[in-house]
Every structure is written in C-alpha cells, then in structure tokens.
Amino acid sequence: xxxxxxxxxxxxxxxxxxxxxxxxxxxxxxxxxxxxxxxxxxxxxxxxxxxxxxxxxxxxxxxxxxxxxxxxxxxxxxxxxxxxxxxxxxxxxxxxxxxxxxxxxxxxxxxxxxxxxxxxxxxxxxxxxxxxxxxxxxxxxxxxxxxxxxxxxxxxxxxxxxxxxxxxxxxxxxxxxxxxxxxxxxxxxxxxxxxxxxxxxx
Amino acid sequence: xxxxxxxxxxxxxxxxxxxxxxxxxxxxxxxxxxxxxxxxxxxxxxxxxxxxxxxxxxxxxxxxxxxxxxxxxxxxxxxxxxxxxxxxxxxxxxxxxxxxxxxxxxxxxxxxxxxxxxxxxxxxxxxxxxxxxxxxxxxxxxxxxxxxxxxxxxxxxxxxxxxxxxxxxxxxxxxxxxxxxxxxxxxxxxxxxxxxxxxxxx
Amino acid sequence: xxxxxxxxxxxxxxxxxxxxxxxxxxxxxxxxxxxxxxxxxxxxxxxxxxxxxxxxxxxxxxxxxxxxxxxxxxxxxxxxxxxxxxxxxxxxxxxxxxxxxxxxxxxxxxxxxxxxxxxxxxxxxxxxxxxxxxxxxxxxxxxxxxxxxxxxxxxxxxxxxxxxxxxxxxxxxxxxxxxxxxxxxxxxxxxxxxxxxxxxxx
Amino acid sequence: xxxxxxxxxxxxxxxxxxxxxxxxxxxxxxxxxxxxxxxxxxxxxxxxxxxxxxxxxxxxxxxxxxxxxxxxxxxxxxxxxxxxxxxxxxxxxxxxxxxxxxxxxxxxxxxxxxxxxxxxxxxxxxxxxxxxxxxxxxxxxxxxxxxxxxxxxxxxxxxxxxxxxxxxxxxxxxxxxxxxxxxxxxxxxxxxxxxxxxxxxx
DNA sequence: TATGAATGAGGGTTCATTCAT
DNA sequence: CATGAATGAACCCTCATTCAT
Numbered sequence: 101x102x103x104x105x106x107x108x109x110x111x112x113x114x115x116x117x118x119x120x121x122x123x124x125x126x127x128x129x130x131x132x133x134x135x136x137x138x139x140x141x142x143x144x145x146x147x148x149x150x151x152x153x154x155x156x157x158x159x160x161x162x163x164x165x166x167x168x169x170x171x172x173x174x175x176x177x178x179x180x181x182x183x184x185x186x187x188x189x190x191x192x193x194x195x196x197x198x199x200x201x202x203x204x205x206x207x208x209x210x211x212x213x214x215x216x217x218x219x220x221x222x223x224x225x226x227x228x229x230x231x232x233x234x235x236x237x238x239x240x241x242x243x244x245x246x247x248x249x250x251x252x253x254x255x256x257x258x259x260x261x262x263x264x265x266x267x268x269x270x271x272x273x274x275x276x277x278x279x280x281x282x283x284x285x286x287x288x289x290x291x292x293x294x295x296x297x298x299x300x301x302x
Numbered sequence: 303x304x305x306x307x308x309x310x311x312x313x314x315x316x317x318x319x320x321x322x323x324x325x326x327x328x329x330x331x332x333x334x335x336x337x338x339x340x341x342x343x344x345x346x347x348x349x350x351x352x353x354x355x356x357x358x359x360x361x362x363x364x365x366x367x368x369x370x371x372x373x374x375x376x377x378x379x380x381x382x383x384x385x386x387x388x389x390x391x392x393x394x395x396x397x398x399x400x401x402x403x404x405x406x407x408x409x410x411x412x413x414x415x416x417x418x419x420x421x422x423x424x425x426x427x428x429x430x431x432x433x434x435x436x437x438x439x440x441x442x443x444x445x446x447x448x449x450x451x452x453x454x455x456x457x458x459x460x461x462x463x464x465x466x467x468x469x470x471x472x473x474x475x476x477x478x479x480x481x482x483x484x485x486x487x488x489x490x491x492x493x494x495x496x497x498x499x500x501x502x503x504x
Numbered sequence: 505x506x507x508x509x510x511x512x513x514x515x516x517x518x519x520x521x522x523x524x525x526x527x528x529x530x531x532x533x534x535x536x537x538x539x540x541x542x543x544x545x546x547x548x549x550x551x552x553x554x555x556x557x558x559x560x561x562x563x564x565x566x567x568x569x570x571x572x573x574x575x576x577x578x579x580x581x582x583x584x585x586x587x588x589x590x591x592x593x594x595x596x597x598x599x600x601x602x603x604x605x606x607x608x609x610x611x612x613x614x615x616x617x618x619x620x621x622x623x624x625x626x627x628x629x630x631x632x633x634x635x636x637x638x639x640x641x642x643x644x645x646x647x648x649x650x651x652x653x654x655x656x657x658x659x660x661x662x663x664x665x666x667x668x669x670x671x672x673x674x675x676x677x678x679x680x681x682x683x684x685x686x687x688x689x690x691x692x693x694x695x696x697x698x699x700x701x702x703x704x705x706x
Numbered sequence: 707x708x709x710x711x712x713x714x715x716x717x718x719x720x721x722x723x724x725x726x727x728x729x730x731x732x733x734x735x736x737x738x739x740x741x742x743x744x745x746x747x748x749x750x751x752x753x754x755x756x757x758x759x760x761x762x763x764x765x766x767x768x769x770x771x772x773x774x775x776x777x778x779x780x781x782x783x784x785x786x787x788x789x790x791x792x793x794x795x796x797x798x799x800x801x802x803x804x805x806x807x808x809x810x811x812x813x814x815x816x817x818x819x820x821x822x823x824x825x826x827x828x829x830x831x832x833x834x835x836x837x838x839x840x841x842x843x844x845x846x847x848x849x850x851x852x853x854x855x856x857x858x859x860x861x862x863x864x865x866x867x868x869x870x871x872x873x874x875x876x877x878x879x880x881x882x883x884x885x886x887x888x889x890x891x892x893x894x895x896x897x898x899x900x901x902x903x904x905x906x907x908x
Numbered sequence: 909t910a911t912g913a914a915t916g917a918g919g920g921t922t923c924a925t926t927c928a929t
Numbered sequence: 930c931a932t933g934a935a936t937g938a939a940c941c942c943t944c945a946t947t948c949a950t
Contacts, residue, residue: 130421131333131335131421133333133335133336133421134335134421136943136944136945137944137945137946138943138944138945146910146911147910147911147912148911148944148945148946149910149911149912149913149946149947149948150909150910150911152945152946152947153909153910157945157946158944158945158946219332219333219335219336254495254498255491255494255495255498256491256494256495258476258491259488259491259492259494259495260495262469262472262473262476262492263465263468263469263492263495263496265472266465266468266469266471266472267464267465267468267469269468269472270464270467270468270471271464274460274464286461289457289458289460289461290461290464290465292457292458292461293456293457293458293461293462293465293499294465296456296457296498296499296501296503297495297498297499299498299501299503301498301501301503310932310933313933314933314934317934338918338919338920339919339920339921340918340919340920348934348935348936349935349936349937350919350920350921350936350937351921351922351923351935351936351937351938352934352935352936354920354921354922354923355933355934355935356934359920359921360919360920360921534825535737535739535825537737537739537740537825538739538825540922540923540924541923541924541925542922542923542924550931550932551931551932551933552923552924552925552932553925553926553927553931553932553933553934554930554931554932556924556925556926557930557931561924561925562923562924562925615821616821623736623737623739623740658899658902659895659898659899659902660895660898660899662880662895663892663895663896663898663899664899666873666876666877666880666896667869667872667873667896667899667900669876670869670872670873670875670876671868671869671872671873673872673876674821674868674871674872674875675868677821678864678868690865693861693862693864693865694865694868694869696861696862696865697860697861697862697865697866697869697903698869700860700861700902700903700905700907701899701902701903703902703905703907705902705905705907714911714912717912718912718913721913742939742940742941743940743941743942744939744940752913752914752915753914753915753916754915754916754940754941754942755914755915755916755917755942755943755944756913756914756915758941758942758943759912759913759914760913763941763942764940764941764942
C-alpha cells in the first residue's frame, strides 16, 4: 500500500481529507438524512457539483467520512490499550476516560453512529457496526484480563460492556454544553461510576 | 376532563389511537426525518391526505404520537414505583426490568427518543425532554431513598442515573431480535449488572 | 315563474339564500381562488359536504352567489333610475352616489367582480360581464338623455362611462376603512368629481 | 451599485431577467394565487425546480417580478414628467397617454397590481402599495402645479387622482383586444375625457 | 478541476369532491 | 338533510445527481 506518488495525487489526497473532515462532522452532528451536500460544499467553499469529483455520491461520502472517523478513533483506543500501564482497573479507567473525552470533544457526532439506526443506508450500517465491534474489542480485552486475574467481578461480560458503551456514547448529551473544566470532572465521575460495574462485591 | 360523549366521538377517538400507534412506531423506529406520511398512511390503508383530517401536519402527528407513548410509559413506571414493595434494591431492580421490557417489547421506538437529537423539531424536543425528565424522576426517587437508608452507595447520583438510563435505552439494540425467553434472561442480566452501580463497595 | 309551493321548498329556499349571502360576501372579498368551501361552510355552521346538497360544486355556488348579488344591485340601480326626479345631472349624480355607496358598504366584494379577471371560471365570467353590462346600461341611459338635452357635454360616451365605472368600482379601496361620516363626504366628493366628466366646457 | 462584473454574472443576470419577464406577465395577468410555478417554468422551457436556483420561492419570485416591473414603469413616468414641455395641461395629458399606453401594451399585467387585493402576500402588498404611491406622486405634482397656476380646477385633488388612476388602470380591459391604431385612438379619447376632470368650469 | 445550471423524484400540504351512514 | 370520513389531484418546495463548459 503505497502512498500518493506525485504532487498531483498528494494534493488530491489533502483535498479529500478536508472534505472528509467536514463531512464527518456534519454527518455525526445531524445524521445521514439531515445532512445535505449543499451544506458540506458550502463549508468547503466549493459547489455541490465539485464533491462528485471526489466521491461518487452522498452515500459514498458518508461512508468514507465515517470510516475515517472510526479508524482514527479506533487507532487511538488501541494505541492507548497497548501502551497504558498499571493494573487492569487503571487501564480500563484510562480507556473509559479517553473514549468519553474523544466522544464529547472530537466526535459529538458519534452519538448517532453508535446507535446504528436504521436510518443509515445499508452500506454504512455495516461499517458502523464494524467500528463499534472494534471499539468493543479493546474494552473487552482489558475486561477479560481483569476478570482472569480476579481483579474484576461482573455479572456478565456482555451486558457489562453494553452498559458501559451505552453510557459512554451518550455522554455528549450531558456534557456537550459544559465548560471544559467541568467536563473533565464529569468524565472522572462517569469513569468512576462505570468502574463500579466491574468492582468485586464484598 | 371528560371522555368522548357520543358514538361518533368515540369512533374518532379510536381512529386517532390507531393512527397514533402506527405513527409512534414509525417515528420511534426511524426518527422524524426518515418518516414520510405516505408510509404512515399506507400502514393504515389510507391515503396521505386523510391524515390531515385528524392532524394538522407531520409535526403535530409526531408530537401527539410521542405524547401518547410517553404518557403511557411514564404512568406505568410511576404506578410501579408507587406499588412495588420490598427494599429499595428490590424496587429499583423491578423498575429497571420493567423499563427495559417496555423499551424492548413495546416501544423499540423509544431508542431515538431518549437521544433527544437535534433532528427533532423544536416543539417535539421539548416534549421528549420532559418525558425523559419524568422517567428520570421515578428512578431518582428510589435511588435517593436507598442512599439515605444506607442500602446503596454511588459515586454520584447524576452519572449513575445517566449510565442506567443510557444502558436501558439502548437495550433494544441488543435484544430486539432475541427469542422471548432469551430476552427475559437478558433483562435479568442487565438489571443485575446495573444494580452493581449502586452496590455498596467493600 | 312560481315561487316555492310548499313548506319544504320554502325552507329550502331560505337555506339557499343564507348560503348565497355568505358565499357572495366571501367570493367578493377574496376572489374565486382564495375562497375555500370549508370557510363558507363554517360561517354557516355546517360541514363542507352539506353544501353539495344545495349546489353542485364550488363553481355553481359562486355563480349563484354572484347572480344574486348582481340581480339585487342592478334592480336597485334600475329602480333608482326610474324613480329619481330632477335634471339629468341631478339624476346622474344620484346614481353615482348610490352605486358607490352600495359598492363600499354592501359589496366591497364587487371590487374583484368588475375587474372581470381571467381568474374566474368561464361560466362566471359571462355572468359578471352581463351584470356589468346592465349596470352600464343604467348610467348610459341618463348620460344620453343629458347629452341630447344639451345638459351634458362629453368627449366620447364610451370612455366617459368607462372612466366613471372604473372610479366607482375602486372606491372601496379608498373608503373601506373610513368612519361612516367621512365615507359620506368621500362619496359626495367623488360624485362631484365625476360629474365634471360630463360638464359642458366653457 | 456596480453591475455584473464578469461573463458568468452577466449571463445569470440575463436569465434572471427572462424569468422575471415571464413571471411579471403571469402574475399580472392572473394574480398571485392563480399562478403556479409549473406554468412559469414551462414558458421558460425549464422544470419547476430550476426556478429555485434563481429565486428562493414563489413569493420572492413574484416580489422580484413586480419590483422590476414597477421600477421600470415608475422610472419612465418620472423621466417623462421631468422632460415634458408645455403647459401643465399638455404635460398632464402626455403623462396620461403614456401611462395608459404602458399599461395596455406592456403590462396588461398591471391590472391586478393596482388593485392591491388582499390576495397578495403581505410582503408583496407593501411593494405594490409603494409603487402605486410613486406613480401617484408623478401625477400629483403636475396636477398641483396646474392648480397653482390657475390652469386647472378640481373638486378635490384626492378624488381626482383616484378617479384618473382607476380609469387608467382599467384601460387594458377595454383596449386589450383592439388593433393598434384603434388603441391609439382610444388612448387619445380616454386622455381627453380624463382632462375634463381638471378643466376649469365656466 | 471546478462551476453553474438544470433535472426529476419525492415529500408536505391543501382542497374540491364523493359517499356511506 | 347532514355529517364524518376519505380521496386524489395539484401545488410548493428540497435535494441528490448529472453534465456541458
């Protein structure tokens, strides 16, 4: 997988990235139906028609945008999981905080994504599900580790992960309008709260 | 507040209910934008225009549908909270199970409602928020009671309720396609898992 | 032309008159297109469908309404022309005043009628034109009489009548919102002004 | 206020003008309600939707069309008033003839405009009233001048101007279908007739 | 590459009309 | 006689998509 070979392709690549960034933001914010290409184009100071030079249609644009968003997000979580140190509990907490922070600050968008609503076109649903699965995987690994070492205790792995994810995904709803420092406190609080889900009971 | 007084009004009332049932289902399933009146009408074996005999427009139809759904749901939770017996823990667990069961079995719709997305028209957002607030109130009351009696321990009331609600709301995503008996098991599991959020730590 | 023969027919006749009165008012006020049968029905405390018991459709209702209005108006002008006394000038002035007063106070409606717009359905246009023709006839008779007696002098009969009619028809635009006594003064003024059109020049 | 700066803008400007011309004609002819965008589009050999590329909606299209029509018309009358020579009577007559000619030949449309009916949307009514006011102003100026110089005598300025305007506005009704040379004669006749309104009486 | 222009399908809404009761 | 209910055509408007330049 070689990168762009010449100046022209590099330029095109940069343009595509700009478009995807804008698209990711809008699709995340409003959901697939509520976004119109006119808006996407306007934010890029381009005309609607120009988008078709880079993407075959609205669906493809949305797919690519979410792919980008998802890949970045996943990569950061995986990186974090790989590099974080300390006990399983410490690492799980780190992951939760990071995930929430990304969700609230960078992709408030994501709210709609993790709901996998029937509103998204089929092609997109698959990608969204896949992204969700990979995120889940990161958390699951740490959870299992903590369970095996006896550090954690859960009722059931599945429902625990689901509850965690649900709470993290919806965080933008509660925190979006808070000032930054209060957001930080809210993240901590939520992380501590969710850690109870895995705490060994007396 | 008197009910319908004669046969004609009762009949109209029934029709309105039929329409609202269909509308609630569709709006809940797909969200406001993705629903078109054609579909609503078709499910009722009627033409689009006929809906305007009962409702002033799409927004009013959606508002009424959600209002109905919300009122019923809220009433049942409040009734349950008022009549349930046992310790705070037992009652909280009962509420959780009931809420999830309603969400999954009767209003899978509701998924989108509790997200309060910017996609809903303003008038609707207000109603949805209000409904959400009332649900929250039911759970909060039991939670506070358990805390005061020392039965529960939480990191923070707010984040605990948020996490609970998030998990319950998203339950339809995981359980919708399960056979009934497995659903029941899933509900139990989720309830047990969420109870950990309030469990006193050693 | 016999009247209604029994109680039933008389009752029907009265109902028809009520409907026509309301319809004439509305059609006159708003024009054919802007009137909807719902409004007509509502003012009569009836449902839309009921109108169809008395009239075959919107067009027929409008036609009858205008017919009624026109017949009444014409009759009064003709009556006035027949009974008024004095010189041709005095009688012309009386007609003008009466016509304007009726237009402003009873059929502000008529504004749109005398414009014979292409907006009215064909069948209606014919009636409107006919009504206009009969009104014109009343004025023309007096005008010709005054001309023959040497009392009047005009550039041309046709344009004089046209200008008169135009001014009289539009009077509701200027006078509609005036208090009654000022309206009377305005009528006098307009009549005097229009009389100049036939005044013998020095 | 600079004009279009480049070829593209000029082209767009021309297209807009074409559309406005067609729109002005139709709106004038039929009134706001009776015009549908389908018709406007069809006359331009375009589809309905295309109009929205140039105008935000029906109302805006109508507004622009009337604005254009009114501005042009007003400008010509004002120009004529400024440049015409001779006595007040000669100039008034010139204005009358010109106004009628424009009304009949170029904007038979205008019939409905000068009626300012309640049918027009509010935004449009304001523009129409304003246009009417400016036209009136042109005539009033010459009238007042003639009155001050003793050349004219009127019963009242207001009703005289109203009658004049009414007659001129309705001229298209009588003349529209005449051959050109007869139209010219009709204009002369009407002008002469209306001049009697200001003639000094013996 | 990018744009301006145009398209056509679809959605919300209105309303005259019909009809069983 | 009158009503409630339903219909279907027509209208305004939006928007993804196409395409010549």
